[in-house]
Amino acid sequence: MNSGFQNNEGRFLELVNENRPKILKICRVYAWNRDDQDDLYQEILFQIWRGLPNLQEDRYAGTWLYRIALNASMSFVRRKTSRGAAQTTTHDHAQLEQILETQPVTESRNDQLTHLYEAIAQLDDVEKALITLFLEDLSYEQIAAIMGITESNVGVRLHRAKKKLLTLMKEAGHE
Amino acid sequence: MNDQEPKDLWQALKCVWQEQKPSGGPALTADEQIAVMRKKMAKMHPGLNKTDFWGAALYVLVTVPFIIYVFTTPNFVVRIGYFIIIGGMLLASWKSIRRLRSVPQPIADAPVMEWLKYDLAKVRQQADDSRTLLWWYVLPFLVGMCVSTWGMRIELMAKIGMSVMTVLIAGVTWWLNRRVWRRQWVPMQRELEALLYPDPLVSQPEPPKKTG
Numbered sequence: 013m014n015s016g017f018q019n020n021e022g023r024f025l026e027l028v029n030e031n032r033p034k035i036l037k038i039c040r041v042y043a044w045n046r047d048d049q050d051d052l053y054q055e056i057l058f059q060i061w062r063g064l065p066n067l068q069e070d071r072y073a074g075t076w077l078y079r080i081a082l083n084a085s086m087s088f089v090r091r092k093t094s095r096g097a098a099q100t101t102t103h104d105h106a107q108l109e110q111i112l113e114t115q116p117v118t119e120s121r122n123d124q125l126t127h128l129y130e131a132i133a134q135l136d137d138v139e140k141a142l143i144t145l146f147l148e149d150l151s152y153e154q155i156a157a158i159m160g161i162t163e164s165n166v167g168v169r170l171h172r173a174k175k176k177l178l179t180l181m182k183e184a185g186h187e
Numbered sequence: 188m189n190d191q192e193p194k195d196l197w198q199a200l201k202c203v204w205q206e207q208k209p210s211g212g213p214a215l216t217a218d219e220q221i222a223v224m225r226k227k228m229a230k231m232h233p234g235l236n237k238t239d240f241w242g243a244a245l246y247v248l249v250t251v252p253f254i255i256y257v258f259t260t261p262n263f264v265v266r267i268g269y270f271i272i273i274g275g276m277l278l279a280s281w282k283s284i285r286r287l288r289s290v291p292q293p294i295a296d297a298p299v300m301e302w303l304k305y306d307l308a309k310v311r312q313q314a315d316d317s318r319t320l321l322w323w324y325v326l327p328f329l330v331g332m333c334v335s336t337w338g339m340r341i342e343l344m345a346k347i348g349m350s351v352m353t354v355l356i357a358g359v360t361w362w363l364n365r366r367v368w369r370r371q372w373v374p375m376q377r378e379l380e381a382l383l384y385p386d387p388l389v390s391q392p393e394p395p396k397k398t399g
Contacts (some may be wrong), residue, residue, distance in 0.1 A: 015265050021221050024224070025217050025220070025221070026223075028220070031298070033189060033207075033208065033209050036209035036210075037204075037207070037209055040209065054223065057223075057224065058224060058227050058228075059295045061224040061227075062228070062295055063294065063295040063296050066294060066296060067296075077212070079295075079296045079297065079298060079299065080295050080296050082299050083295060083296075083297065083299060084295070085303040086299070086302065086303065087306070088301070090306055090375070094371060094375065101295055103220070104255065121203055121206070124199075124200075124203050125203055125204075125207055128200060128203065130202065136378075136381070136382055137303075138244070138299070138382045141299060146201075147201050147204040147205070148204070149201060149205065150207070154217075154374065157298070158298065159298060159299045159300055160297070160298020160299055160300035161298075161300055169385070172385075174193075175198070178193070178196075184200050
């Protein structure tokens with residue numbers, strides 16, 4: 013029994029360490045200030061902890077983790093909104109730049125990333141999820157499995173989201 | 188802009204996205220992280236959550252004095268008024284418990300749309316309860332209080348004063364709930380419906396085929 017728990021703990025830590033960048037990116041997409049991002053990160057980790065016994069095979073861990081992270085993020089946003097907190101999509105350019113500047117990438121890349129995050133923040137929750145998964149280079153089949161919609165539906169929705177994102181980036185003067 | 192441009196652009200954006208090395212997240216050691224998870228898990232009671240507990244406590248707090256009055260008051264009409272209030276409280280508590288239980292929560296790793304459907308069902312229920320509050324919460328309380336007040340052997344002006352006070356409290360409660368319904372639940376319901384069922388997801392209809 014005890015070794016089972018320890019096994020699960022090891023599996024949990026391994027999964028979290030392997031997927032930490034993915035989880036952090038999702039936190040940034042759905043929560044726009046540092047405190048909220050930290051809260052959301054812990055919430056996602058907790059959902060992974062709770063759901064881990066349901067993960068049958070490690071080869072499905074990728075899509076499984078995205079589902080958990082996206083569900084937790086959307087619930088987090090909804091909870092914040094229902095408590096009367098400001099929409100998490102409020103832009104805080106300075107804060108975002110501050111978060112991104114710790115990264116070892118060139119200035120122009122940092123700029124691109126900042127504008128990309130700003131544009132994504134203006135999409136709705138489902139579009140945010142679709143764009144995130146698309147940018148992570150997941151196939152339509154994988155996206156469909158995570159979202160629970162058909163592949164053709166993924167195609168239509170993603171096409172719209174991409175169009176909207178480009179328009180937003182153009183309006184902001186970046187492309 | 189030619190056809191190749193957006194493809195290149197998306198490819199470039201994908202590169203930027205994937206090359207980012209996000210830092211952040213609480214700086215915890217493995218042991219600390221496990222401890223946090225265990226602590227959170229321990230806080231979750233499978234049968235009774237915090238909302239259930241405080242909801243039940245509130246109803247008990249309000250209902251108990253009226254139950255005591257029912258047994259202590261000698262006046263039959265006043266007693267009927269208190270019975271109506273207790274009945275109203277029971278109905279309200281039943282409704283709130285039913286609301287918590289009637290929509291089964293999907294598992295954490297259910298597809299995103301399934302979770303959104305669950306959220307929508309919950310919000311619809313909240314919105315509906317908020318919209319119909321007058322019938323299942325405000326009216327039983329108002330009628331019960333008025334019946335008991337008018338059954339009491341007190342001066343007419345006191346009866347009028349107490350009734351006006353009760354109507355005012357009921358009115359403010361109803362108004363506040365309508366406000367919450369309008370400002371919170373309706374927009375949230377619309378947002379979720381738009382996420383789940385966006386405008387016709389079909390592409391442009393094909394032009395009619397020429398015959399003959």
